[in-house]
Amino acid sequence: MIKLIDLHKSFGDKTITKGLDLTVEDGEFLAIIGRSGEGKSVLLKQMIGLIQPDSGSVIIDEQDITKLRGKERQTIFHKCGYVFQFAALLDSLNVLENVGITLLEDSTEIENVKPLVVEKLKNVGLAEDVLDKFPDELSGGMKKRVGLARTLMLSPKILIYDEPTTGLDPITVRLIHELIKKTHDEQKLTSIVISHDVEIFKYASHVAMLHEGKIVYKGPAKTIWECDNPYIYQFIRGLPEGPIKQIGFV
């Protein structure tokens, strides 16, 4: 369903994606791991057309989305929902407006989309009483839920999450993972989750690792702790020794 072929992307003289190949089948729940600054967010953004690769193809449902322009490109968001790394809620809008905005045309009253907003909030475990709250008044976990509800408004078949659990306590992390899994199963989605949290392996079907601009490993999540791929072995245990060098970060 999603096929990335020989993707390349540089910003100035800094090459982030270096000939990356990755295939994600229908119904997969793929966890993507990799060090901070490796280009995971840049990879996801290339998948949904928010960043245009310098070369290579992004095939979604047999269509190369790198070739789409203007309005055509926006249709990607109906197939492929993106849950941003930091919820990305608009501070001056309340929850109803933040979630409803996805479907608002100039002429549409917010009240018209309210029933659907309430339904999507319910899907993510939030009650109607959050509708008139502003982002400042929500906890981190609630913000992530609202961000997910907003993405669900377009009923995408593919859901892409950028670090959905960063900055949350372990209990909330588990609740968010369960929510992602429930959404994946109930809506029969293909889900792609970037995460630094090894707990994600309990929920994912597959794990892929990004290193130096390429996918260096992809395999089943269930047996990831027995995997002897040297990158995976070092990374998931946080070991100092191995093929992943520690230069550049502290």
Ligand SMILES: Nc1ncnc2c1ncn2[C@@H]1O[C@H](COP(=O)(O)OP(=O)(O)OP(=O)(O)O)[C@@H](O)[C@H]1O
């Ligand atoms: N629009 C941009 N313009 C220039 N450089 C960028 C842009 N977006 C990302 N970068 C650079 O690309 C590199 C990879 O960034 P990216 O955000 O994808 O990392 P990441 O793997 O998601 O890290 P983290 O785990 O911390 O979120 C970084 O060096 C970043 O500064």
Ligand SMILES: [Mg+2]
């Ligand atoms: Mg990132």
